[in-house]
Amino acid sequence: MKNPSRIITFFKNAVKFIIALPIVFTLLSATIILIFRFINPPVSAFMLKKSGISFEQPFYNNEQKHEWVNLNNISRNLTLAVIASEDQKFLDHFGFDIEQIEKAINEMERGRRVRGASTISQQVVKNLFLSGEKNFIRKAVEAELTLLVELIWSKRRIIEVYLNIAEFGRNVFGAEAASKYFYKKNAKKLTRGQAAMLAAVLPSPVR
Structure with missing residues (x-):
């Protein structure tokens, strides 16, 4: 006994x-x-996933374009275009856009195609720290990390990290790499039109 x-x-x-x-x-x-x-984080979890790194394949098996630059070296045109396109309440919320979340829930209940309700802060957390899996635990972790990011980082730092790790095309990560790849210029020299084009691809950079 x-x-x-x-x-x-x-x-x-x-x-x-x-x-x-x-x-x-x-x-x-x-x-x-x-x-x-x-x-500055040298790489994001999303970039590692896209590279194909795993225990079976511990090295990059494709070539990614990525170059970190500080926010002062990214055109204000792109910063404003991304905020306008991805998260218009970025400067006002604390990581979550409650109104967009409610709209997404209503669309789901009506059987409609659900629009993304993630803020820029949430996208930073998902890209930088998390995998692409979708389950309750991951959502809970995402929510906690988003609150911590909002608490510890400034809004300037959040948008700076986002613009440096966001995917703008197949294996093209960050504003500087995207600007050089698509327009053969530094991100600081992007025009309004070029910035708008880059911001427009963010919801679906690889089609």
Whole structure:
């Protein structure tokens, strides 16, 4: 017969572990996000996925175009075009556009094609940290990380990271690489028309 005290101790330790796990995850996530407030991430989770990296294939099997530049070296035309196209309430919300989420839910209930309701902050989190899987746990993690990003980063930093990791075409990531690939110029020199064209491809950069 098993010792009852050992069973009780086991369950106590299990409860402590369950309680501690989300706290540790939050602290670890906050630390990583704080680091990326000051240090530019060299690559995103989405870029790694697109490259085909896995345990079976640990190296890049395709050539990705990516070059990080700070926000001062990206045309204001592109910054404004992306905000207007992707997230018009970017400067006002705290990571979530409740109105767009409600619209998406209503469209889903009516059986219509659901429009994306993700903010730029959410897209940064999905591209930088998460895989493409869609389930409840991933959504919960995304929500927590989005709140942490909004809390720790400035809006300027959020849009800077987004413009540097967003996919603008097949294996073309970031404003600088996209500008050079499509227009043979630096991102700082993009015209309004060119910026509008790049912003327009963001919902479906690879068709």
